[in-house]
Amino acid sequence: MLWCWRCKMDVPMLDEEEFKKAKELYSLAFKNGISDRLGRYKLLLNYYYNLTGLEETEPNAIMHHEIALYGPPCENCGKPYRTPLATFCAACGYKRK
Numbered sequence: 827m828l829w830c831w832r833c834k835m836d837v838p839m840l841d842e843e844e845f846k847k848a849k850e851l852y853s854l855a856f857k858n859g860i861s862d863r864l865g866r867y868k869l870l871l872n873y874y875y876n877l878t879g880l881e882e883t884e885p886n887a888i889m890h891h892e893i894a895l896y897g898p899p900c901e902n903c904g905k906p907y908r909t910p911l912a913t914f915c916a917a918c919g920y921k922r923k
């Protein structure tokens with residue numbers, strides 16, 4: 827679980843392997859021709875649910891829940907930096923050393 831600044835809540839993040847698989851399912855969804863949006867992304871949403879136990883309904887949210895996109899936790903507020911290379915914390919303004 828990690829704080830996601832886009833969703834403004836704690837979400838389960840995917841590691842490299844899990845995210846690779848999720849990306850495959852995401853791109854498959856473009857090809858399967860199902861017009862219903864949730865139907866199209868069902869495989870991806872089910873996969874995420876099996877991994878995390880969270881019933882996500884927004885496929886695009888899953889696509890930014892890759893742990894590698896985020897930095898380590900801020901020394902001041904504990905929320906993760908927005909990127910691994912961020913120089914300050916966007917949540918509390920703390921300047922990273």
Ligand SMILES: [Zn+2]
Nearest residue numbers: 830832833887
């Ligand atoms: Zn998010």
Ligand SMILES: [Zn+2]
Nearest residue numbers: 900903915918
């Ligand atoms: Zn902070």
